[in-house]
Amino acid sequence: MGWKGILGFEYGIVQAPLGPDISGPELVAAVANSGAIGILRAPDWECPDYLRELIRKTKSLTDKPFGVGIVLAFPHKENLKCVLEEKVAVLQLYWGEVTKDVVFDAHQAGVKVVPQIGNFEAAKIAADAGVDAIIVQGHEAGGHVIGQEALIALVPRVVDLVASRGIPVIAAGGIVDERGYVAALALGAQGVCLGTRFLATEESYAHPTYKSKLVEMSNTEYTNLYGRARWPDAPHRVLKTPFHMEWKNLPSHENEANQPIIGRTIIHGMEKEIRRFAGTVPNKTTTGDLESMVMYAGEGVGLIKEILPAAQVVTRLVEGAQTLIQQQFAS
The missing domain is CATH 3.20.20.70 (Aldolase class I)
Known part of the structure; x- marks a missing residue:
């Protein structure tokens, strides 16, 4: 089979x-x-x-x-x-x-x-x-x-x-x-x-807050809001968090490059700043305003009830x- x-x-x-x-x-x-x-x-x-x-x-x-x-x-x-x-x-x-x-x-x-x-x-x-x-x-x-x-x-x-x-x-x-x-x-x-x-x-290695959102939330959206400067023309599907719903209509000419720093993280051993609208999901090392960071998820997320x-x-x-x-x- x-x-x-x-x-x-x-x-x-x-x-x-x-x-x-x-x-x-x-x-x-x-x-x-x-x-x-x-x-x-x-x-x-x-x-x-x-x-x-x-x-x-x-x-x-x-x-x-x-x-x-x-x-x-x-x-x-x-x-x-x-x-x-x-x-x-x-x-x-x-x-x-x-x-x-x-x-x-x-x-x-x-x-x-x-x-x-x-x-x-x-x-x-x-x-x-x-x-x-x-x-x-x-x-x-x-x-x-x-x-x-x-x-x-x-x-x-x-x-x-x-x-x-x-x-x-x-x-x-x-x-x-x-x-x-x-x-x-x-x-x-x-x-x-x-x-x-x-x-x-x-x-x-996802942050516990990210994992909890996957259990709590059930709706996603296909967007190009995050990471436009680093990875242009790379659309993605994300959770419809309150932050996302507030900023989802950001003008297309704007991106994360000139946005404020909202957190810090270590990715593959490298310390990095996270700016608003960056395409970086929070891992276990991430600190800062986690609720304002991107959280990727597929359409089946509503079927996930537990970690x-x-x-x-x-x-x-x-x-x-x-x-x-x-x-x-x-x-």
Whole structure:
């Protein structure tokens, strides 16, 4: 069945690489130890030595395979080299075109390449490059959203595109429970990728205030309000916090560059100031006006009722999907 392994893993469940550092070694190892695919988030700047430490710390917490996610929109060549040298199981790529050269180099190192795409054309490019699986992100997803299509329409098209090539399709966007998992399987996906649900776990590096908002709130909005200066033309889905609702119509020519500092944080070992309208979510080190910081979440956030251990999230998905199929759909 669809929950059985893809890419050599026990289960077809992927924990998204949550930025900028929310999916750290503790979360990734917990997911990996449960038989699913945990993915670290590489820094958005070149720091291969630090990334190597991050990978090796994760290896000290699990003897299971895991992955590293790299955003191609930021400097990444040295980080990519580090990932291949460390021979992690999966290289997850996002927000940029996957080339045949990258796939070839990864395969030479024994690393599988799994890009996340948001439209049919990008899926074609990825398939032609020889990738090992494709994450199809729907418009329902939280955080930065690269496409405009709903998951229910896009997944079957990509499934049909790659069916003859044996490339597994992984559905992402708004999936938080076994019902979303089974729905993705019905669309033809062989696995699911969850961000918000793993964000709301005990092991995620998100600030407790952020986690509590994921449980308390149920509405999201697709916007370009945050991080316009640092990452232009990168829309995202966020919680409709009171701060967001007050400032959501900020004129398009304004951005975080000249805004007041509302907090401070440490991200991947670097001390950073957080300005109003920055695209930086609060992690455990963050101090300041947390209520005025961006909080990414997918449309399925209203189904999250509690903070759980990551392994329990995986178990509920697997057992829930099996039960749902047996009770509701078995003949």
